[in-house]
Amino acid sequence: MAAHVTIITLGVTDVAVSSLFYESLGFQKSSDSQDAITFFFAGAVVLALFGREALADDAGVGSQGSGFRGVTMAMNLVSPGEVDAAFARWVAAGATAVKAPQPAEWGGYSSYVADPDGHLWEIAHNPYMPLHADGSAQRPE
Amino acid sequence: MAAHVTIITLGVTDVAVSSLFYESLGFQKSSDSQDAITFFFAGAVVLALFGREALADDAGVGSQGSGFRGVTMAMNLVSPGEVDAAFARWVAAGATAVKAPQPAEWGGYSSYVADPDGHLWEIAHNPYMPLHADGSAQRPE
Numbered sequence: 001m002a003a004h005v006t007i008i009t010l011g012v013t014d015v016a017v018s019s020l021f022y023e024s025l026g027f028q029k030s031s032d033s034q035d036a037i038t039f040f041f042a043g044a045v046v047l048a049l050f051g052r053e054a055l056a057d058d059a060g061v062g063s064q065g066s067g068f069r070g071v072t073m074a075m076n077l078v079s080p081g082e083v084d085a086a087f088a089r090w091v092a093a094g095a096t097a098v099k100a101p102q103p104a105e106w107g108g109y110s111s112y113v114a115d116p117d118g119h120l121w122e123i124a125h126n127p128y129m130p131l132h133a134d135g136s137a138q139r140p141e
Numbered sequence: 142m143a144a145h146v147t148i149i150t151l152g153v154t155d156v157a158v159s160s161l162f163y164e165s166l167g168f169q170k171s172s173d174s175q176d177a178i179t180f181f182f183a184g185a186v187v188l189a190l191f192g193r194e195a196l197a198d199d200a201g202v203g204s205q206g207s208g209f210r211g212v213t214m215a216m217n218l219v220s221p222g223e224v225d226a227a228f229a230r231w232v233a234a235g236a237t238a239v240k241a242p243q244p245a246e247w248g249g250y251s252s253y254v255a256d257p258d259g260h261l262w263e264i265a266h267n268p269y270m271p272l273h274a275d276g277s278a279q280r281p282e
Contacts, residue, residue: 003167004184004216004276008149009263011211026144031281032269043145044185046270046278048215056209059253059261060240065208068197070152070190070258074189075145099201112200117211122150128173129187135145137187140172 005045008073011052011063012117018049021116024093047073051140052117070082074122076131080109086123087111087119146186152193152204153258159190162257165234184276189213193258196258213253215263217272221250227264228252236262 012018019038023029027040027047038049055065077083083101090113091097098112098120110124130138153159160179164170168188171180177195181188197204218224226241231254232238239253239261251265271279 001218001272001276002169002182002184003163005149005186005188005214005227006217006270006272006276006278007215007263008182009215010186024276028143028171033251041143041278041280043143043147044277045146045149047146052209052211055211055213058251059263061209061253062259063209063212065206066194067206068152068204069204069210069212070196071207071210071212071260072148072150072152072196072200073146074148074162076147077142104162107218108205110199112202119212120202122148122200129147130229131142131147133142135142136185137147137149139182 002007007039007048008042009048009050009055010054010115011053012049012115013138015049015051018116019095022047022049025028025090044132045136052083069118072120072122074124076129076135076137077123077125078131080125080139083109083123084124087113090121090123148180148187148189149220150189150191150196150259151256151260152196153190153256154193156190156192162235163188163190166231185273188275193224210259210261213261213263215265217270217276217278218264218266219272221266224250224252224264224266228254231262231264 001059030039101111108126168181236254242252249267
């Protein structure tokens with residue numbers, strides 16, 4: 001089995017609140033979810049929501065931290081129009097508008113939003129990265 | 142297309158150095174990679190490495206930040222023995238040992254390492270989350 005990512009876990013202030021936020025955006029909640037942790041099937045990867053303190057504690061590190069986290073998630077879509085629509089949907093659901101949809105210098109169309117805990121998502125169209133039906137990237141030939 | 146994650150991007154100090162680190166661990170580099178950004182096929186999700194400043198700039202946010210980032214990636218494996226082996230391989234490759242492999246209270250077997258920029262990875266076996274051949278999680282019935 002080649003090296004891979006199975007799960008991305010976001011530390012959040014309130015698992016129930018953040019779960020409702022992501023459910024409202026169309027993320028599909030797994031029946032494996034519990035009160036303390038939510039698992040979503042986010043395309044081909046699992047997106048988990050776990051208390052921020054609990055996540056730090058699980059890793060055995062301090063939970064203090066601030067500012068830019070150096071990590072973003074991208075949800076790629078099949079057209080600029082879908083980016084506009086998704087950006088509007090996220091903001092309507094309570095996400096913070098970080099960067100309005102706009103053409104990117106690399107030839108795509110990109111925007112950024114932040115979830116209720118400030119986790120950054122890029123919502124983008126990349127014409128050079130074709131997608132499978134589940135939103136995962138196709139491998140180049 | 143349901144809500145999904147296509148790409149996880151890690152902001153790093155040196156894209157070339159971090160790319161070699163991840164390549165040495167068996168992540169498969171995409172031919173779409175460039176000097177400024179590396180794309181890996183990390184199972185069913187794309188793992189990208191991009192300069193930390195460049196990533197903040199792309200989102201239009203400040204790059205200052207410190208401490209716990211509130212985000213972890215998990216690489217799930219099919220047995221505790223594979224967790225032990227992967228943990229040793231990552232540490233030998235230069236990862237920081239954060240939490241030695243050990244039984245977890247939720248019934249699995251888990252460890253944590255940090256990459257050269259401090260990004261946290263859980264390397265774990267979860268007997269309740271069966272895996273596809275690419276390391277992505279199977280959906281429950």
